[in-house]
Amino acid sequence: MRGSISAKGLYKGFSTITGFLPVIQGIDLSVASGQFVALVGPSGCGKSTLLDILSGFLQADRGEVTVDGQAIDGPGPKRILIPQRASVFPWMSARRNLDFVQHHADEAEKARLTQHYLQLVGLQEFQHAYPFELSGGMLKRLEIARALLVKPDILLMDEPFGSIDALTRLKLRNELRRLLTVERHTVLLVTHDVDDALHLADRIIILTERPAQIKHIVEVPFGHPRALASVELATLKNEILTDLGVSASGPEEAHELASRHVSA
């Protein structure tokens, strides 16, 4: 299986009107193929910039990124980025959006794959609908289907549940987990929601305030499905929140907090 990522000594900054703004400062990262890694950090710390570098849309000022031992040179279908804002094409129906990305496939194969992925994300009866006719959750599912369809080695997800209501978010989280059991990919998820990270990831990387550095790496050695209300996960959550400077409560309080959160 392919899709291992290695980043060494990454530095990235931008020139602004007030001077040079360092965004990423010396990040070393190693993700095994098939692993699900969540990047958690304060808002504006450089998580999205890191994802842009890993997807090939941005070049690091210093450092090296390799995928399966090969240096990356620009974006490509082996590393699909799902951005925070919808990127499905609004002038195409759901079906055409999926057909469009299979530009090398023949018509029969195209139709078969499109139907398969529409079914996988539960959008088959909305295949003729345009993105503006779909709900936020459906739109995200379409986006995920389009990404999975090209069989990428790596999925890079930038706050995929960012603008979605709490209930849909919960459903989508479960759905993503289900999809990833059907098809295994290396996943890098950028999120500011610790629950998302704990629910989905094998490993959580906590970043500092900008310029981003790795502050702490938390392994999540639990199988799926996970109960966020469990003492182990509540303790981990508290540990992460403390790292992020949000909470300093003990495990019991964290457990109670997590239970309340889940029941809400």
Next chain:
Amino acid sequence: MTVSSDATRQRRFGLVSRIWKYLLPLALIALMVAAWWAAVTISRTPYFPTPLQVLRGIVELLRNGTLVQHVSASLMRVTIGYLAALMVAIPLGVLMGWFPRVFRAVNPLIQLLRPISPIAWIPLAILWFGIGNLSPIFLIFLSSFFPMVVGTVSGVHGVEREYIRAAMNFGITGNRILRLVVVPAALPQIIVGMRIGLGIAWLVVVAAEMIAIDSGLGYLIIDSRNAGNRYDLVVAAMVIIGTIGFLLDILMRRLEQLEEVRWRYAR
């Protein structure tokens, strides 16, 4: 409350709102015509015609075939000038919007020429193309070119970065991004430019025909005034110009209902 009574209520509501949709503007037009009629009758002006005289004028122009002749002459000039402008403005606008170097090179010239009223070009148009069809066609070309090029550039500049990045991510490159992503994404804005361009073209053709040629609706206005102060025919031509302009706008609005651009207008 039963489902069928709900449906009846909805149908009734739909009918009422449809009636209001047409009734209100028609009532306003009727009010204006009434005010015009009253003003002419009260002032007893010997020159300004009543709505009925204008209507008779339209019938007269229809009967002697002049109206069809002038309308087709104007429409022919607008069609040629407008289509020529469309064929240059949209590709140029796409290139300017997509390639920063082309934008930097061409935009100053566009912005320099754009504020010059097409009417100001009339002397030069006559000098270059003489009295005939070419002068008004050139003026129509000029007048519709600028709104279309500006609309297209702004449409391309406004294309969401996410769409372009998504296309690149899925391995679509070069001209295919331009053709399959940038142009469709900019299309709603391009259509706005096309609509404004056609509106201006129709304004300009009348002005150009008043000076540079001896046929068309503009010429009909000048000729009617010169040939014995036939203000009934002057206003008749004005009514026809307004009506055709209105119909052209309806035609352009239909473009906004195309499947490919419906997303932009969906609420």
